[in-house]
Every structure is written in C-alpha cells, then in structure tokens.
Amino acid sequence: MPPGSPYNSFVLPYSIRVDEFSSSSSISTVPALHMLSHTHSDHIVGLSAKSFSSIVICSQDAKEMLLRHEVYYERSLRDQEIRSECVRTFKHLKVEPTVSQDGQVHYQGSRDLLKAIPLHTPTVIELSNDEQVTVTLFDANHCPGAVMFLIEGPKGNILHTGDLRAESWFIESLIRNPFIQRYVDPGLPRAFSKGFKFADYIPVHHATQESLASIECRLACRTRRILDAIYLDTASVFSISLVPDKQAAVTGIIDLIALYPPTTPFFINSWTWGYEDILKGIAAAFNCQIHVDRYKYGVYQRLSDPFMRDIITRNEASTRFHACERFDRCKYVPDIREERSERAKEVVYINPVTMAGSAWHQYLAETKRKLEGGEKVTHLLVALSRHSPLPELMQFVNTFKPRRVVPNTLTAPLGGLDWLCIEKMFQDCIHLDSDQSSPPDAQLSTRDDSFIKDTLTDDVGEAAILNLEGDGAQETAERWAESGK
DNA sequence: GCGATCAGAT
DNA sequence: CACATCTGATCGC
Numbered sequence: 001m002p003p004g005s006p007y008n009s010f011v012l013p014y015s016i017r018v019d020e021f022s023s024s025s026s027i028s029t030v031p032a033l034h035m036l037s038h039t040h041s042d043h044i045v046g047l048s049a050k051s052f053s054s055i056v057i058c059s060q061d062a063k064e065m066l067l068r069h070e071v072y073y074e075r076s077l078r079d080q081e082i083r084s085e086c087v088r089t090f091k092h093l094k095v096e097p098t099v100s101q102d103g104q105v106h107y108q109g110s111r112d113l114l115k116a117i118p119l120h121t122p123t124v125i126e127l128s129n130d131e132q133v134t135v136t137l138f139d140a141n142h143c144p145g146a147v148m149f150l151i152e153g154p155k156g157n158i159l160h161t162g163d164l165r166a167e168s169w170f171i172e173s174l175i176r177n178p179f180i181q182r183y184v185d186p187g188l189p190r191a192f193s194k195g196f197k198f199a200d201y202i203p204v205h206h207a208t209q210e211s212l213a214s215i216e217c218r219l220a221c222r223t224r225r226i227l228d229a230i231y232l233d234t235a236s237v238f239s240i241s242l243v244p245d246k247q248a249a250v251t252g253i254i255d256l257i258a259l260y261p262p263t264t265p266f267f268i269n270s271w272t273w274g275y276e277d278i279l280k281g282i283a284a285a286f287n288c289q290i291h292v293d294r295y296k297y298g299v300y301q302r303l304s305d306p307f308m309r310d311i312i313t314r315n316e317a318s319t320r321f322h323a324c325e326r327f328d329r330c331k332y333v334p335d336i337r338e339e340r341s342e343r344a345k346e347v348v349y350i351n352p353v354t355m356a357g358s359a360w361h362q363y364l365a366e367t368k369r370k371l372e373g374g375e376k377v378t379h380l381l382v383a384l385s386r387h388s389p390l391p392e393l394m395q396f397v398n399t400f401k402p403r404r405v406v407p408n409t410l411t412a413p414l415g416g417l418d419w420l421c422i423e424k425m426f427q428d429c430i431h432l433d434s435d436q437s438s439p440p441d442a443q444l445s446t447r448d449d450s451f452i453k454d455t456l457t458d459d460v461g462e463a464a465i466l467n468l469e470g471d472g473a474q475e476t477a478e479r480w481a482e483s484g485k
Numbered sequence: 486g487c488g489a490t491c492a493g494a495t
Numbered sequence: 496c497a498c499a500t501c502t503g504a505t506c507g508c
Contacts, residue, residue, distance in 0.1 A: 040500090071500090090501095271497075273499095274499095354498095409498090
C-alpha cells in the first residue's frame with residue numbers, strides 16, 4: 001500500500017510483502033511471499049504488470065474480485081458495446097491450460113497465481129527450504145474479500161490488519177474466535193488510565209482481578225501467546241472522534257428514507273467496494289432489490305455472501321433503489337445537473353461519508369425535522385466509515401497488547417513524525433514487557449485528553465504540532481527497523 | 486511506442 | 496463528501 005508504507009510493505013522479520021507488488025521501488029530483496037489484503041486500487045499497485053509472476057495469498061472473494069476487475073474506462077466501452085469483450089486488468093494472473101482439437105491439454109503458459117485461503121483455516125506455507133509460516137485469514141470488515149493475516153512462525157507471531165473497521169462487535173467476535181483467541185490479553189486494562197479518556201468508551205473483554213486469580217485462568221495463561229507486532233490500518237488514526245457503527249449508520253439512513261413517499265427513487269453512491277451494508281440494509285427494510293450495473297452484478301454474484309447475491313438485480317424498472325454506475329446512471333435516476341426533467345427533480349442522492357457519532361445524530365434529527373416540515377431534501381448522507389478511527393484502533397490493539405504497533409501507512413512529508421506520534425498513542429496498549437523504545441517525555445502521557453482533542457484533528461499535518469523532535473522520529477524509525485530483523 | 490509509475494484533482 | 500480513483504504527465508525499457 002504505497003506510498004509511505006514502513007519497510008517497503010514487508011512484514012519484518014519475514015520476507016513477506018503485503019499489498020505492494022512493484023519491484024522497481026528500490027527494494028533489493030525479492031519477497032519470499034506476496035499477500036493481498038483486499039482489492040482497492042491503492043493495495044494492488046504493481047499487480048497489473050504483465051511481468052508479475054509470483055504467488056499471491058488472498059481470500060477467495062478477493063481472488064474473484066481481482067480476476068473480474070475492470071477499470072471505469074473499459075467498463076464504459078463495454079457497456080456501450082464499443083468493446084465486444086470485457087477488458088479485465090488482472091487476467092494475466094490466471095491463464096487456463098489450452099485444449100487442442102485432439103483433446104490434449106497443454107499447460108504451457110497456464111498459471112493460477114492467486115492462492116485463495118479460506119477464512120479461519122491455519123495454512124502452512126513454505127517461505128524457503130528451511131522456513132515455514134502458518135497463515136490464518138480473518139475478515140477485516142472493510143469491504144468484500146478484505147482480510148487480516150495472522151502470520152505465525154519461528155521468527156515471531158504477527159497480525160497484519162490490512163484495512164480494518166474494528167467496531168465493538170467485531171472485536172468481541174475476535175475475542176471469541178478460537179483461531180486468534182490465544183493472543184487476546186487476559187489482563188486488566190492499562191490503557192485509558194492516563195491520557196486518553198473517551199467518555200463513551202466501553203471496555204468489553206478484560207478479566208477481573210478475581211477471575212485472573214482462578215485456576216482456569218492461570219492454566220489458560222500458560223498457552224497464552226503474545227503478538228510480536230500488529231501491522232495496523234492507520235488510515236484514520238488521527239481521527240479522534242467516535243464514529244457510528246455500521247448498523248447505526250444503516251438504521252439512520254433507513255429512517256430517513258422511510259420519511260419520503262414510497263415512490264421516490266434513490267441513487268446510492270457506492271463509489272467503491274465497502275458500502276454493501278447500506279445496500280443490504282435498504283433491501284431488507286423495504287423488502288426489495290437494488291439495481292446495480294453489469295460490472296457490480298457480475299462481481300457480487302460470485303462472492304461468498306449469499307444475501308448480497310439475492311438483493312441485487314439488473315432490472316432497473318423493478319426497484320426504486322439504484323446503485324448503478326456513478327457516471328452512467330440508468331434512466332430512473334438521472335443526474336439533475338445533466339437533465340432538468342421532472343423525474344430528475346425527484347431523485348434523492350445518498351452519499352456515504354465519514355462523520356462523528358454526535359454529528360450523525362444531529363444530522364438525523366435535523367434532516368428528519370426538514371422532511372416532516374415538508375422541506376425538499378434531495379441529498380442525504382450516511383455516516384458509514386470503512387476505517388477505524390483512533391478510539392476503535394486503541395480498543396483493538398488493547399485487546400491483544402502486542403509488543404509493537406507498526407502503522408501500515410505513513411505520510412511521507414512528515415518524515416516519520418507520524419510514526420513517533422502513533423507509537424505514543426498506543427504506548428499504553430502494548431505489552432508490559434515491551435521496551436518503551438521511545439525516550440521518556442512529557443508529550444502525550446502527562447497531558448489530558450482535552451489537549452489531545454485540541455491537538456489531533458482530522459488533518460494529518462496537524463500531527464506535527466505535537467512538538468516532537470524530527471531526529472527523534474528518525475531515530476525511532478531506525479531502531480524499529482533494526483529490532484525488526 | 487507502450488506499459489508502468491507518479492502527481493494532482495475530485 | 497471520500498483516503499479510493501481517474502487523469503494526464505513523465506519515466507524507462
């Protein structure tokens with residue numbers, strides 16, 4: 001996931017590279033293994049190169065999505081029947097053997113580079129002659145096919161989250177998942193004891209002092225394992241607000257839709273994978289299907305989610321809910337900016353956004369007031385985030401208390417400042433025995449959360465305000481790079 | 486000349 | 496809106 005991934009996207013100390021496939025970017029070592037967490041375009045850089053010929057580990061859904069991937073321009077040509085066949089960006093990753101007229105099968109040039117592993121299925125993979133790891137996949141609640149990787153081997157046990165939405169139900173389900181349970185921290189919470197205090201924060205999983213003292217728990221602790229590192233989705237790590245869980249976002253938008261006449265047509269701007277919960281929620285609430293375009297239909301029909309398969313239709317006249325091509329909508333949901341017909345004036349446009357929980361409740365109340373007062377509202381928002389903000393990330397990391405946290409992405413111009421900042425954010429969520437690798441300081445730990453709220457805004461650049469020394473960040477980066485070997 | 490990569494805008 | 500995507504410029508074999 002370039003740019004700005006630490007260690008060139010390698011999961012150190014293993015020769016495993018995640019979500020980056022280009023070889024030109026000044027890396028000297030060829031990875032022993034490639035992994036793909038999901039198919040959003042910033043995670044598949046380099047995979048479209050025709051010269052790429054390595055094995056890639058991913059989920060079955062990600063494999064289907066990748067092999068059916070079409071860029072917008074080619075989808076458009078195909079839909080206008082200017083192209084007679086689909087141009088699929090990654091078709092070189094799977095080439096079927098050919099069968100000649102005499103029935104003989106020719107394997108020359110055939111390949112199937114995407115190795116799909118089912119979820120919750122520990123799988124032994126050879127990295128080299130004398131090194132093997134066990135890889136287990138977990139759904140990451142980010143988009144269809146998106147997974148986390150648990151990598152276990154002689155050089156350590158590492159969880160790579162890919163992109164992640166760790167809502168509380170998600171963390172609770174992990175705690176109960178026997179394939180990762182042994183890595184869950186059984187101790188008392190230390191995080192939030194100082195510095196970070198989120199009023200609405202609900203610790204869900206920690207044992208009490210009494211239960212820790214019980215025989216069962218002491219026995220369990222013998223087999224408790226510790227994650228050496230979590231490679232964490234830090235896309236929204238500088239957002240400190242709590243955001244609604246997906247269910248609250250979906251029920252909110254359903255409540256608003258219900259206030260319109262039952263004939264009002266809606267266009268749902270699913271502009272990238274990951275908004276399926278909105279489509280499913282609407283379909284269930286209004287007992288109807290959602291119209292989608294040829295490309296989305298083809299992909300959704302091949303995914304493992306049976307409910308998703310059932311709620312989509314290609315019949316644009318059969319429903320008032322449309323999630324067809326954003327720039328080529330069907331005739332039932334024309335764009336008001338392009339067409340000033342009576343029909344176009346009736347269309348209501350639903351757009352997913354990232355919004356704090358408090359703002360979402362205000363927005364819902366205000367919009368409901370407008371609609372009930374007869375005001376015309378043609379644009380609706382739905383507060384559905386596909387990445388966890390800081391409170392969720394802290395709860396997630398605190399669940400495991402790993403030895404280290406490595407950000408999956410950094411902002412290059414900050415020169416490592418954000419890395420140091422992230423280290424401080426999670427210092428109370430890592431394992432007690434871990435070295436506090438950063439120098440003791442009074443930056444974050446002695447300040448109260450009002451300082452943090454004032455300091456950390458959604459703008460990543462603001463992180464620099466933390467008065468951290470630039471060379472300190474550099475030093476930290478180098479130290480971590482070294483300890484990762 | 487083309488594909489691959491990058492910067493910039495939406 | 497969004498941190499994913501598209502576009503057009505640039506690089507490089």
